[in-house]
Amino acid sequence: MSIELLSPAGNLEKLRLAFSYGADAAYMGLSDFSLRKNAKNFTQADWQEVAQLKQATGKRLYCTMNMLFDEHSLARLKEQLPIIKTWPFDAFIISDLGLVPILQDAFGDSVELHLSTQASCTNSSSASMYRKLGFSRVILGRETPLEDIRRIKDANPGLELEVFVHGAMCMAYSGRCLLSSHLAGRSANQGDCSHTCRWNYQFMGSEALQSVLASGELALQEEQRTGVYYPIAEQDGYTTILSSKDLCMIDHLAELKESGVDSLKIEGRMKSSYYVAVVTRAYRKALDADPDWLSYREDLFNISHREYSTGFFFGHGNIDPVMGESIDKSTSQGYIREYLFCGFIGKPVAENTYALDLKNQVRTGMRLEYIGSDEVKIEDEHFVLLNEQFEPIEQADHGKVQFLKTDKDIAEGYIIRRETMVK
Incomplete structure (x- = not known):
């Protein structure tokens, strides 16, 4: 089976573009139950066009229900299940385990469940447990390196694995902080937090660091780590100190395939239609080994983005750039839109x-x-x-x-x- 290319669909227009520009599948959210509430998402008024589009293309469609449900939202979900059952969904992406029996009762035991990356599954034992609970696919946490993905797949050969390969990355969510891993090489997610957020920092200007920083740039230096600088940007009196790089793995698709990944996911339900089209077609051409794929790859620099990196795929610690500084721009420049x-x-x-x-x-x-x-x-x-x-x-x-x-x-x-x- 060939590897799946999965694209974001924040609305009907983006869904059409995702399919027409090469996605094998798309993921979307319903207005009441999506973690991306600021995306337009889909309402019942879109049902007919979505159903027609899916039938015409034969491509797969996943419903994202990855929010954590309180009692009120859970009751609302149960009320709307008869309507949700009419949508042509092939699978549901969830993080709240309370939805497992509810969806199984509504759709039958054969309902396809995908574990959201919000569940932070990063090891083979957890993956095995989720498989026993009824999940056919696990969307691994972004911290999972390629060598661990291989181990997870070897231990669970019947379980599909999905990973994010392009788009924005979070510095932290629900208390799961990446600052410690990034600055100290110690993972807070593995009980080794260095409490990086509590360190003492000093602003360093380019006048003092002419050999390191460009004119007008600033950097942070931690009290106990002199000579180790964290470049930041200041615009109108504000900085992007907590802004992570963007993920881009288009140059490493062979390694992803070798690791046993079944689906490559593009982040961006809140991104523009232009973003969905350009990124989807670049990865499609790369996956298909199109003779001109490098030209489509180059277009990834023509969408709004921060400096590209390979995230944690090649190990924990500092996030490594995927492309040379001579090609890409520095994170300190903020978003780049050409x-x-x-x-x-x-x-x-x-x-x-x-x-x-x-x-x-x-x-x-x-x-x-x-x-x-x-x-x-x-x-x-x-x-x-x-x-x-x-x-x-x-x-x-x-x-x-x-x-x-x-x-x-x-x-x-x-x-x-x-x-x-x-x-």
């Missing part, structure tokens, strides 16, 4: 003329780029913008009936973007 997502190419309405579905303004004279699931990019500086009466206009905006005329070979659904440099 392109602005402008919208989508709509249906063709005449020869070389297409409707526009814009999210951001487009003006005549700009250099636009169009990207598709199998098109790295097409540059265009000579397009013509048209209003509802098909008259030329200088700019097109979100929410209006507008058209684009071009001699480029594009198609409905292509993404429109333009270069920018926002940090």
Whole structure:
């Protein structure tokens, strides 16, 4: 069985893009029970379109219910089970074990359960216990190194393993802190917390550390660890001291396959539609060994991101960069965004003329780029913008009936973007 590529779907548009840009499966949340409450998520009004999309593509769909349920939310879940049963879900992602008997009673013992990464399963014994409880897949904690993934798989050959391979990483959640592991190499999750948060820190300016820091940068130095610097960024009087790097494992897919991983998960239900499309297609091309996959990989730098790293896959301790500083930018620069997502190419309405579905303004004279699931990019500086009466206009905006005329070979659904440099 080939390894699964699993993409985030924060709403219906992102679900369509995840499937059309190469995902084998997508994960989504229902409005009342998702840990990502700020994502738009899905409501019953989306049911018909989701069902049609799943039937048309034949791809898998997972329902994320990874919040911890109090009595009120548990009662609400039980009330809504008859409606939830009508959705075309292939599995449920949960972290609260109280949901196991509830879902088994509602869907039968054959219901497919995936253990959320929120459960922090990081060893073979825990994985075995969850398997006995009825889970067919475990989404391992982000702290799990490749060598341990191999051991977990060897000890549980019938259990599917899923790991996050791209996107944001947490510094801490529910008291499970990663600061100690990052700064001292001692894991708080394994009972060896160095109480890093209580250390004494001093701000160090670039004037004192010209050989280490660029002009205008700051760093923290701990009282007992002189000469060990933790670079930080300060903008408008605030710093990103607790901001972790972003995860990117696209250069290490062979090692992930060798470790026994069954599913590669992209983080980002709250990220943009542009992010979902670009990241999904890059990993799809890499997994398929597409001759041009490096070009799609390069596009990972054209989405909003922090410095990329390999997380803890190659061991605990400092989070190692996955790509050289000459290619990527420093975490101290905060989020890096080199392109602005402008919208989508709509249906063709005449020869070389297409409707526009814009999210951001487009003006005549700009250099636009169009990207598709199998098109790295097409540059265009000579397009013509048209209003509802098909008259030329200088700019097109979100929410209006507008058209684009071009001699480029594009198609409905292509993404429109333009270069920018926002940090």
